[in-house]
Amino acid sequence: MSPIWSSYYGNCHSLLYMMDASNPTQLSASCMQLLGLLSAEELAKASVLILFNKIDLPCYMTMEEIKSLIRLPDIIARAKQNITTVEISASTGAGLATVLLWLQNQHRINPSS
Ligand SMILES: Nc1nc2c(ncn2[C@@H]2O[C@H](COP(=O)(O)OP(=O)(O)O)[C@@H](O)[C@H]2O)c(=O)[nH]1
Ligand SMILES: [Mg+2]
Numbered sequence: 001m002s003p004i005w006s007s008y009y010g011n012c013h014s015l016l017y018m019m020d021a022s023n024p025t026q027l028s029a030s031c032m033q034l035l036g037l038l039s040a041e042e043l044a045k046a047s048v049l050i051l052f053n054k055i056d057l058p059c060y061m062t063m064e065e066i067k068s069l070i071r072l073p074d075i076i077a078r079a080k081q082n083i084t085t086v087e088i089s090a091s092t093g094a095g096l097a098t099v100l101l102w103l104q105n106q107h108r109i110n111p112s113s
Contacts (some may be wrong), residue, residue: 002033009042014106015049016099021061022054024069031070038079039073047085047109049102055090059096 007014015037019030025027034050037043063085077082084102088095 009040012043012046013110015046016051018051018053020054020058021052022057026068038081044080046081047106048081050085052087053090055087056092058109
């Protein structure tokens with residue numbers, strides 16, 4: 001789907017980006033896609049929530065591992081956007097409350113989002 005993502009950039013205030021924390025082989029490609037999004041001019045003012053999914057699986061990478069693998073602190077420091085991260089499981093619902101709070105906050109800050 002990524003080739004058509006840019007058609008949705010206009011008027012985008014909040015960006016949720018899901019990464020599969022159980023799939024190390026996909027991580028670098030996923031990180032490249034994220035860097036592409038973060039460097040898009042139209043998304044410069046968007047708030048970004050990165051969701052690390054599948055933390056219920058025994059093979060999931062911890063935040064510490066992911067941070068060092070993709071140099072996440074550098075990405076966050078250099079990005080124009082305000083970036084928040086959350087570990088979640090779409091399967092068990094872990095982290096869902098944090099995601100909903102984040103969305104609620106975004107809506108409060110920017111009612112049109
Ligand atoms: N255990 C577990 N499985 C998940 C989770 N989220 C999605 N899946 C499953 O992972 C499989 C592949 O989905 P996913 O990686 O999300 O999408 P895809 O990579 O675009 O095919 C599907 O069977 C989903 O039901 C999760 O948090 N935990
Ligand atoms: Mg997948």
